[in-house]
Amino acid sequence: MYNKSMTSKAKFLLAVAMLFSAGNSVASTFINVFLMRSTHNSIDLVIWQSILNYLILLIAFVSGTRLLSKLSITKIFRLGIIAQALYYVIILIMRNNLLPFIVPLGIFSGLGQGLYWFSLNLLIGDIVTEDNQAKFFSYQQMMGFIFGIVVPALSGFLIVRMGGLSGYYVLFAISIFLFLFGIFLIKNISGFKTEKKMNILGVLKLRGNRYWDSNAILSFSMGFKGVLNSLIFVLFAYLIFKNESTMGNLGSFQAILSAISSLIFARLFQKSHTRMMYFITCSLSFLTFVFLALFANPIMMITGYVIFGIIQSWGSAIANAMNYRLSTRGGNGFSQREYIVASEFPIALGRVLGLLLALLLTQILPSALTAYRFLFIATGLMWMLEFIIIDYKVKWLKND
Structure with missing residues (x-):
């Protein structure tokens, strides 16, 4: 049985989300390498920027709940994308004078991501039906992967060919353009009301609710895995x-696999497939991270690019769709929106703890490569632990 198609507002929301995802995909390919080179290979500054980013993200979420009484949800949505664009605008302006601003830059990315995801979560809950949510997230990722096909290889070539940091600046300029286009399209999803008051603290204090407990665990794991993967893998x-061109070509190949995988997933996925696909994704992720840690060589690295290219979109789409399904069933006097917004707090906690673990290991272990191996093992174990706990907790909603 096929799901009903999305409404026009849902499609415009998807377009904006796809552009934001594409902008981040284009920039994030080499952003951490760029920051490392800009700080003379100081991973500490990069980690501290990320920690500030996620702390500001939480503040932005809390601020979003207050701003709802004064601004429409689409205006908050627009502000988030503007702040994210400013992050890259500042990099382009400062260029060689960026070093003193590396850590403070986390304020702009944190504010941008916080307001963006706060708004998007509420807009999806209002506009996109439950049956279409996994499809929504899969198409959203597909756009990022499509842009990631050509740009990484081209950028990697430019970085090596032009020397210095010029190739990085090309990437960041493309990202800014995509963000601005998304801001322009937001006008097509205005004209509806959302809740003005939310009791997020009440949700965070909730105990003994298996749906919220599962959502909190899932969200924490998403944050922990996500930040270590985005920081460490590249x-x-x-x-x-030790060559951006090779990395760019592999990134483009991974993006091709991800785009195809996302399209197939979006077209064929049904809710009844959730547990099976979730298990496959967690198992393959666990094995890949462990083997990457044990065999840190080019062949295993290429294998990692291939496997993650196929399954990365599955895990993200399933986790995001599960967030909404669990939030809908939470009850206890709280709305779906309150659960969705509250879930960003365990996500941020997972990210911060993941970054602190990375910071600790890079300080106490003899080399960065050794630290990365331990972090890969931790990421792989988190995948399997997440599946085991969630599988036990939700019973795959059999009683609903």
Whole structure:
């Protein structure tokens, strides 16, 4: 049985989300390598920027709940994308004078991501039906992967060919353009009301609710895995290959696989497939991270690019769709929106703890490569632990 198609507002919301995802995909390919080079290979500054980013993200979420009484949800949505664009605008303006501003830059990315995801979560709950949410997230990712097909290889070529940091600036300029286009399209999803008051603290204090407990665990794991993967995977590849062009070509190949995988997933996925696909994704992720840690060589790195290219979109789409399904069933006097917004707090906690673990290991272990190996093992174990706990907790909603 096929799901009903999305409404026009849902499609415009998807377009904005796809552009934001594409902008981040284009920039994030080499952002951590760029920051490392800008700080003379100081991973500490990069980690501290990320920690500030996620702390500001939480403040932005709390601020979003207050801003709802004064601004429409679409205006908050627009402000988030503007702040994210400013992050890259400042990089382009400061260029060689960026070093003193590396850590403070986390304020702009944190504010941008916080307001953006706060608004998007509420807009999806209002506009996109439950049956279409996994499809929504899969198409959203597909756009990022499509842009990631050409740009990483081109950028990697430019970085190596032009020397210095010029190739990075090309990437960031493209991202800014995509963000601005998304801001322009937001006008097509205005004209509806959302809740003005939310009791987020009440949700965070809730105990004994299996849906919220499951959502909190899932969200924490998403944050922990996500931040370590985004921070470490590219830097690990850089240590292995020491060539941005090679990394760009592999990133483009991964994006091709991800785009195809996302499209197939969006077209064929049904809710009844959730547990099976979730288990496959968690198991393959666990094995890949462990083997990357044990065999830190180019062949295993290429294998990692291939496997993650196929399954990365599955895990993200399933986790995001599960967030909404669990939030809908939470009850206890709280709305779906309150659960969705509250879930960002365990996500941020997972990210901060993941970054602190990375900071600790890079300080106490003899080399960055050794630290990255331990972090890969921790990420792989988190995938399997997440599946086991969630599988036990939700019973796959059999009683609903």
